[in-house]
Amino acid sequence: MADQNTERLIDRFVSALRPVVPLVSVWAHGSLAGGDYRPGRSDLDLIALLRRPCTAAEERQLGEVHEALGRDIPLASRLHCSYPAVTELDDPARSHLTWAHEELMHRPITPVTRRELHAFGLVLHGRPPTEHLPRVADGQLADFIVKDLQDFWRPALDHPERWTRDIWVDLGLLTLARAATTLQDGRLITKAEALDVLAELGAPADVVDDIRRRRYGTPGPADQQWINRRAELTLAFLGPAIDQVIATSH
Known part of the structure; x- marks a missing residue:
């Protein structure tokens, strides 16, 4: 509420x-x-x-x-x-x-x-x-999710400077987890649930914990060394993970 x-x-x-x-x-x-x-x-x-x-x-x-x-x-x-x-x-x-x-x-x-x-x-x-709102067919929903991963999130990995920002790390990882779940069984999950799914997908634990603290806890200031390391970890995980989710959706 x-x-x-x-x-x-x-x-x-x-x-x-x-x-x-x-x-x-x-x-x-x-x-x-x-x-x-x-x-x-x-x-x-x-x-x-x-x-x-x-x-x-x-x-x-x-x-x-x-x-x-x-x-x-x-x-x-x-x-x-x-x-x-x-x-x-x-x-x-x-x-x-x-x-x-x-x-x-x-x-x-x-x-x-x-x-x-x-x-x-x-x-x-x-x-x-x-x-008022027409229903969305399962196939239409799946097609949109795959296209979003292919056409937006996968190309975004070619711009490493973006991934030093909290918003890109958070949305990129959470979108992946939510996409994987919906494509697998049709469920829509919350961001809190997506954090647990990220762990199951093998996302870097330090990055997942960082997102969780900033969304649900009381985070301290991040130093530049961690910001850069977080970007490296995120990029290394997201590329293969997006490819795997897309491949298993077909």
Whole structure:
């Protein structure tokens, strides 16, 4: 469950949206919906379903809503929200207006997100996802996961400078573990569960412990020697591990 600060942020966010856009429902997916949410550490992943697409004026007002929240509530910097219209949900490849990383952009609502919403989506306003969002077939979900590993994560290993950053280490390893589990038996797992799967996959124990401390514990400052060593260990593990997961998916 969310803490009081997160609940206040969500309440204020929904209240601010209602006079600005033709709001139908607001849903949470990701850590908040899956029960693994950590205030100040987890992103707050939301979908705001609209009766129709936003006008240009409404887009500007949406940006102002998010910017105002960010000025008043530090936690709002982690709030990401896509704004699909009811008529735009059929194609998972279609991009939708989205606020993420403190700016407006366009990106799809992926098959993984869609499956999360059907499996355990949290209704914050309006009606449940099952009433509006088409179901994702198992094959469609598996194809997306394999393509994401092949086309995004595998090429990312060719840029070693990225892997000195916490976000790349965390997302790269956790995405691998979650992908391996879903491809094997169709389950969607939390990041906490993914840490246990990483150990089973043979991920470097020191790196897995590092992720666990930063997400669930009280980490101390990391020195540059460890940051560089962590990047080396991660890169050495991830390449063969991604290849193995892709190979066993066929």
